[in-house]
Amino acid sequence: MTLSESQAREQLRASGLRATSARLAVLQALSRSPKPLAHSELVKALGPAAGCDPATVFRTLTRLVETGLATVVSQAGGMDRYALGSGSAETHEHPHFICSDCGSVSCLDVVATPSLEVPRRWRRSVQAATLQLQGRCPDCLA
Numbered sequence: 299m300t301l302s303e304s305q306a307r308e309q310l311r312a313s314g315l316r317a318t319s320a321r322l323a324v325l326q327a328l329s330r331s332p333k334p335l336a337h338s339e340l341v342k343a344l345g346p347a348a349g350c351d352p353a354t355v356f357r358t359l360t361r362l363v364e365t366g367l368a369t370v371v372s373q374a375g376g377m378d379r380y381a382l383g384s385g386s387a388e389t390h391e392h393p394h395f396i397c398s399d400c401g402s403v404s405c406l407d408v409v410a411t412p413s414l415e416v417p418r419r420w421r422r423s424v425q426a427a428t429l430q431l432q433g434r435c436p437d438c439l440a
């Protein structure tokens with residue numbers, strides 16, 4: 299779902315944040331992206347737009363995560379990748395694919411998650427599991 303500028307403004311206001319141009323731009327860029335974005339990918343996607351230098355984008359992401367407007371949904375390859383919304387950790391429960399060539403992370407919605415047989419002693423301990431697929435993405439294969 300792509301956020302219009304007024305929707306982005308409304309979300310910031312509802313979370314008690316001032317609608318700075320950087321916050322609006324980052325929220326809208328996240329909403330336009332079909333996949334979670336790393337800080338560097340966001341900086342690239344935003345281009346040299348006013349007020350969107352890498353440090354500003356980083357601070358903006360930190361604020362958005364603190365207020366629940368964005369969430370880190372993947373840490374593939376040790377890099378945080380962000381998506382919109384506090385519920386996005388749940389909506390991104392599907393496996394993610396990380397491309398070893400271009401480094402992009404994609405959402406794989408339709409993969410059937412294999413069930414794991416956990417040793418009896420550990421059954422009550424397990425709270426989360428992450429399945430991550432790796433290889434060359436269709437764009438890099440083409």
Ligand SMILES: [Zn+2]
Pocket residue numbers: 397398399400401402434435436437438
């Ligand atoms: Zn790729």
Ligand SMILES: [Zn+2]
Pocket residue numbers: 334371389390391392394404405406
């Ligand atoms: Zn995802």
